[in-house]
Amino acid sequence: MAYRITEECLACGTCLESCPNEAIIEGETYRIDPDKCENCGTCIEACPTGAIIEE
Template sequence: MAYVITDKCVACGTCLPVCPVEAISEGDIYHIDPDTCIECGSCAEVCPSEAIIPGE
């Protein structure tokens, strides 16, 4: 399952540059495109608010 960004997101942008497939887009909170995500977990590792979790 693709990773998802929860409402804990503070829109800091830390995850954006670490995604190797550019699956993350900006918004009030950031969003991960599930069709593009390769489930590498890079975004979750750098998220300071622990807002990125594996999808279910």
């Protein structure tokens, strides 16, 4: 299972702070590094806008 950050992302940093593997990459829009992501789901639970989805 892979996760993706959608256009609903506000770049608030909540997911960035919650990721135990530092798999969230900052930028104009945030993205998830699939090589670091262990699919724990912490970012999904932390996101206040529901911008992180499973693919």
